[in-house]
Amino acid sequence: xxxxxxxxxxxxxxxxxxxxxxxxxxxxxRDDRSESFKVESLLAKPAAETERNNVLIVKALVDIDK
Numbered sequence: 660x661x662x663x664x665x666x667x668x669x670x671x672x673x674x675x676x677x678x679x680x681x682x683x684x685x686x687x688x689r690d691d692r693s694e695s696f697k698v699e700s701l702l703a704k705p706a707a708e709t710e711r712n713n714v715l716i717v718k719a720l721v722d723i724d725k
Contacts, residue, residue, distance in 0.1 A: 690697070
């Protein structure tokens with residue numbers, strides 16, 4: 660036997676699609692995150708820096724083989 664009862668919600672259904680803040684957004688604000696958490700530090704590094712790192716890795720592997 661299955662009993663079906665209507666669901667009674669305590670709070671009003673909220674729509675979070677526009678992600679509006681309850682506080683008024685004014686001014687540019689400030690970014691208190693450390694450099695390691697910023698998007699720019701997570702983006703791909705320039706090719707020259709990547710190439711230099713690859714050379715250092717190869718040199719380290721060659722030294723291990725000796």
